[in-house]
Amino acid sequence: MxxxxxxxxxxxxxxxxxxxxxxxxxxxxxxxxxxxxxxxxxxxxxxxxxxxxxxxxxxxxxxxxxxxxxxxxxxxxxxxxxxxxxxxxxxxxxxxxxxxxxxxxxxxxxxxxxxxxxxxxxxxxxxxxxxxxxxxxxxxxxxxxxxxxxxxxxxxxxxxxxxxxxxxxxxxxxxxxxxxxxxxxxxxxxxxxxxxxxxxxxxxxxxxxxxxxxxxxxxxxxxxxxxxxxxxxxxxxxxxxxxxxxxxxxxxxxxxxEGGIEQTAKRHVVMRNMVRAAMTALNIGLLTEDAYASPTVTAIKVPKGIVLADFVAHLKAKYHLDFAGGLGSLQGEIFRFGHMGYCFPSDVLQAVSLMEAALQDFNYDFTAGAGILAAQKVFLESTK
Missing domain, CATH: 3.40.640.10 (Type I PLP-dependent aspartate aminotransferase-like (Major domain))
Incomplete structure (x- = not known):
């Protein structure tokens, strides 16, 4: 299993x-x-x-x-x-x-x-x-x-x-x-x-x-x-x-x-920016503006033309990728991508790749690889 x-x-x-x-x-x-x-x-x-x-x-x-x-x-x-x-x-x-x-x-x-x-x-x-x-x-x-x-x-x-x-x-x-x-x-x-x-x-x-x-x-x-x-x-x-x-x-x-909490915090900012860049490249909306975006969790809106509950369930069943749904008034409107703690840029790239695979399963209109490339670009720029 x-x-x-x-x-x-x-x-x-x-x-x-x-x-x-x-x-x-x-x-x-x-x-x-x-x-x-x-x-x-x-x-x-x-x-x-x-x-x-x-x-x-x-x-x-x-x-x-x-x-x-x-x-x-x-x-x-x-x-x-x-x-x-x-x-x-x-x-x-x-x-x-x-x-x-x-x-x-x-x-x-x-x-x-x-x-x-x-x-x-x-x-x-x-x-x-x-x-x-x-x-x-x-x-x-x-x-x-x-x-x-x-x-x-x-x-x-x-x-x-x-x-x-x-x-x-x-x-x-x-x-x-x-x-x-x-x-x-x-x-x-x-x-x-x-x-x-x-x-x-x-x-x-x-x-x-x-x-x-x-x-x-x-x-x-x-x-x-x-x-x-x-x-x-x-x-x-x-x-x-x-x-x-x-x-x-x-x-x-x-x-x-890792270099202390300051360095750990920088990693979390990089992962946040990777997720946000990937969603933007995939034309998937984000709930919050950049200025106040969390470095530990990103709230992502429903991809156009997709029933969110079906999409999240499909990700888990076929690709074993487990996201959290929305709470309260946002239930069914967003899902939440956690990128905190024991999570690294490679994990973000993995999750984005699996998301893209699921989006193709749902016939979502996007350029394959766009999200991965956007996330990679953020990560590579952070290492310079």
Whole structure:
């Protein structure tokens, strides 16, 4: 039986070295061996976040970490702003409304990013908000919000915390958490960090810790102060995802071997540009404009004259190429090409080639090889 070529925006392929690291004998999380693993992995992860702050590890999906960031900093009845440009921005809305925060939603049409000017105008009459929640990379639309510019506006206009969902891009972009003034940055394991699901990473700066200490959340399992106190001992308050920590340690080393997160981020930009150039050459539309296009996932419109569900199913059945469909209002309108983590220009060329084969099966009108040549050109120019 053939293995599918997974080109989803998560979960994503796992490197063999990471798989092997996770196959080690399990150890107790209350031993010197674990403390060594924990502390080393924290240090390896810091540059990926662009921070000197410690990284907390939660045995959960990214959504639990988003909820932890919310409930540890904000109490019921307090005002928050949520920037939503797609399905995962709406996650933040649902979390905050569930906990009875007063939500002020800055909502953009799906496929558009939020600009600094728009946020500045929105905050004009909201000087007393507690936090601004922002999705860094919107998986449902392939948008990368300009986090540096947005964080700057928040700090200029308010005393609010900047809390960022980086689940679908950390490990594929090069954020500067400390320099940009991000107060809390969250991600998950199954995207650009090249791991299975089940581990969340949370970085918190000193400014946010002061707010957290004053807030005194009622949560037990998601109490970040508890994680902070145990982290000082090189451990977690409850049983951690030990094997995923082994894997994360190895994944971070792979990023270092590539030249560090800056170099890894450059590879992701090249792959993004390859995909976009290929689709343009094939006369297939893209949801987002170039200026805010994600380096980890591209949202692609339905090729003319083709039923999307049939096309995506055919790609998987005949060519074993597995793309993700659209979410929410974009279901049936787009498919999503994930190019993050353990993905390289050669993988993009393979996927584009198989797409072209499928397009021929559907009698789509195009010049055979046009997409491949366009993607090759981008790649070759990047190597000069």
């Amino acid at each position: 053939y293995e599918n070529i997974l080109r989803h925006p998560g979960p994503t392929p796992i490197p063999k070295r990471v798989d092997l690291a996770m196959s080690k004998n399990i150890i107790s999380h209350r031993t010197p061996e674990f403390i060594e693993l924990y502390n080393e992995t924290v240090e390896l992860a810091k540059p990926i976040f662009g921070t000197t702050e410690n990284i907390l590890f939660l045995p959960s999906g990214g959504t639990a970490a988003l909820e932890a960031a919310a409930i540890n900093t904000v109490s019921a009845g307090e005002d928050v702003v949520i920037i939503t440009v797609g399905a995962f921005g709406d996650y933040f809305v649902n979390i905050c409304e569930q906990h009875s925060f007063r939500v002020h939603k800055l909502e953009k049409p799906w496929g558009e990013a939020c600009t600094a000017q728009e946020l500045s105008e929105f905050l004009q009459d909201l000087p007393s908000i507690k936090a601004v929640f922002i999705t860094y990379n919107e998986t449902s639309t392939g948008i990368l919000n300009p986090i540096e510019e947005l964080a700057k506006v928040v700090h200029e206009k308010t005393d609010a915390l900047v809390i960022v969902d980086g689940v679908s891009c950390i490990g594929g972009v090069a954020p500067k958490m400390d320099e940009w003034g991000i107060d809390i940055l969250v991600t998950g394991s199954q995207k650009a960090l090249m791991l299975p699901p089940g581990l969340a990473l949370v970085a918190v700066n000193k400014r946010a810790w002061k707010v957290i200490e004053a807030n005194q959340t009622q949560s037990y399992y998601l109490n970040l102060l508890s994680y902070k106190n145990w982290a000082e001992k090189g451990m977690t308050p409850n049983t951690p995802a030990i094997m995923l920590l082994y894997g994360l340690n190895e994944a971070c080393k792979l990023i270092n071997e």
